[in-house]
Structure formats: C-alpha cells, structure tokens
Amino acid sequence: MDKYKIEKNTVQETLVIPLYGRRLCSRMFPTLFQDESAAELMERIDYDFSELERQSNSLMQVFGALEVAMRQSDLTWEVRDYLKAYPKATVINLGCGLDNTGRVCDNGSCKIYNIDLPDVTRLRNRLLPAGPREQNLSLDFNDPAWMDAIDADPMEGTVLFAAGVFYYFTAKQVQHFVTSMAERFPGGRLVFDGAGKTAVKLMLKTWVKQAGIKDVGAYFSVKDAKEELERWSPLLSVSSRGYMQGYRKLDGPGVRPIHRLLAKIADGPLHLQIVRVEFKEVSR
Numbered sequence: 001m002d003k004y005k006i007e008k009n010t011v012q013e014t015l016v017i018p019l020y021g022r023r024l025c026s027r028m029f030p031t032l033f034q035d036e037s038a039a040e041l042m043e044r045i046d047y048d049f050s051e052l053e054r055q056s057n058s059l060m061q062v063f064g065a066l067e068v069a070m071r072q073s074d075l076t077w078e079v080r081d082y083l084k085a086y087p088k089a090t091v092i093n094l095g096c097g098l099d100n101t102g103r104v105c106d107n108g109s110c111k112i113y114n115i116d117l118p119d120v121t122r123l124r125n126r127l128l129p130a131g132p133r134e135q136n137l138s139l140d141f142n143d144p145a146w147m148d149a150i151d152a153d154p155m156e157g158t159v160l161f162a163a164g165v166f167y168y169f170t171a172k173q174v175q176h177f178v179t180s181m182a183e184r185f186p187g188g189r190l191v192f193d194g195a196g197k198t199a200v201k202l203m204l205k206t207w208v209k210q211a212g213i214k215d216v217g218a219y220f221s222v223k224d225a226k227e228e229l230e231r232w233s234p235l236l237s238v239s240s241r242g243y244m245q246g247y248r249k250l251d252g253p254g255v256r257p258i259h260r261l262l263a264k265i266a267d268g269p270l271h272l273q274i275v276r277v278e279f280k281e282v283s284r
Contacts, residue, residue: 099114
C-alpha cells in the first residue's frame with residue numbers, strides 16, 4: 001500500500017502532532033485511553049517521526065500526549081451526552097484533521113460531517129474515507145456559507161465540536177464563528193478546548209514549534225469562559241470544565257504523581273478547559 005507523504009512546514013503537518021500524541025498515550029496509558037486508529041494511520045503516512053520518537057520519553061512530550069488524549073476523551077463524552085437527548089442529531093467535527101471522534105460517537109442514527117480545508121480533506125479522504133451517514137467536506141470557516149452545506153434538522157439537534165482549532169484564529173474571528181453558529185443552529189451545542197494566554201504561548205513553544213511549524217499562529221485564549229463568551233450574544237449559555245481532570249480521574253498504570261501535578265496546574269492557573277456553549281432557541 002502506498003503511503004501518503006506529508007511535507008515539513010505545511011498545514012498537513014499539524015495533523016501529525018495530535019495523531020502521534022494519541023498513539024503515544026494509547027501505548028503508555030492503555031487503561032486511560034485507547035485509539036487503535038492512531039497507530040493504523042501512522043503506518044499509512046510517509047513522515048519522519050524520528051524527532052518525536054526521540055523525545056517520546058521526555059516528561060513534557062508524555063504529558064503533551066496525555067493532554068491530547070484527555071481532550072479527545074472529553075469531547076467524545078460531550079458529543080455522546082448530546083446524542084442521548086438527540087439521537088438523530090447532526091454531528092459536526094470542525095477542523096477535523098485525522099480525528100475520528102464523530103465515528104467513535106456514531107450511534108447508528110446520527111449524521112456526521114467532518115470539515116476542514118481542501119488539502120486536509122484530500123488526505124482524510126485517502127486515509128479515513130467517509131462511512132455510513134458521514135461526509136468529509138472541504139469548507140472554510142472564514143466563509144459563513146460553509147453552514148449552507150450542512151443538512152441539519154433543528155428538531156433533531158446539532159452538536160458541533162472543535163479540537164485544537166480555535167487557537168489558530170483571532171478572538172474576533174472566534175466570536176464571529178460562535179455567534180453565527182448560534183443563529184444557524186438554535187438548540188444546538190458547541191464544545192471546544194480553550195486555554196489561557198500563558199498556556200497558548202507554551203503550546204506554541206512545545207508542541208507546534210517543536211515540530212518546526214512556522215506558518216500557524218495562536219490568537220484566541222480564554223480564562224473565564226462563561227463571563228467572556230456570554231458577552232458575545234444573548235443566544236449563548238456557557239459552561240466549562242478543566243480538561244485534564246474535569247471529566248474523569250487521572251489514574252491508572254503509567255500515571256505518575258508529576259503527571260497529576262501538571263494536570264492540576266493545567267486545569268488551574270493555565271486554564272486548560274473544555275468549553276460547552278448551548279445555543280438558545282430564538283424567541284419569536
């Protein structure tokens with residue numbers, strides 16, 4: 001089977017870091033997190049993983065992988081929680097990359113849309129072709145018309161999620177995205193990961209810059225999600241939890257006291273969080 005080559009310093013390269021993190025976490029913390037697809041996808045990619053492998057036992061690399069895994073686990077919980085109330089909902093993975101959360105959450109009744117830029121979607125179509133009730137779409141968030149491509153029934157519900165995406169946009173852009181979605185998908189839910197300013201700077205220094213990626217920047221940060229985001233629109237009802245320990249206890253083989261300490265710092269002073277935004281129904 002031919003492998004798909006990913007070049008250095010490209011947007012596609014940003015997909016490699018969370019993918020590697022999920023594989024590493026599955027290997028090191030098997031009772032805490034499992035993503036069998038991560039290892040399979042890595043086998044089908046032509047990319048020099050040697051730099052990441054050399055650092056795979058370093059504390060920050062391991063904890064970074066743990067961050068990626070816990071984020072995916074938390075977002076999966078949120079999507080499944082929404083599907084309990086709205087089993088035929090439309091599930092939208094914003095900036096999907098090579099993430100398969102939608103498929104993991106598939107209950108046999110929902111519709112799944114995986115959205116990203118054209119070069120990413122081409123890679124996804126090759127490595128993760130769409131399954132039943134699933135579509136991979138090339139769309140640009142900066143163009144509000146992307147929502148026109150989504151066949152969502154307001155009565156059935158819509159849940160949108162984004163993992164590691166909003167950091168690459170300015171606060172004004174994220175505000176526009178969120179308020180536009182609230183108007184288009186009343187009664188829906190948006191969940192995404194956010195972090196404080198200090199954490200965003202650290203992410204650039206460790207995960208992104210570590211791989212030598214030069215053409216992405218991080219602008220959006222959040223400290224008090226409810227206070228900051230509810231100012232954007234009366235249609236938003238916002239809550240948040242720390243994403244390292246807000247959903248489950250960080251425990252099991254391989255988890256060391258230093259990992260729990262770093263998780264406490266991450267959820268506390270660094271404000272790593274999963275933000276849930278409920279879109280209120282529009283009064284008529």
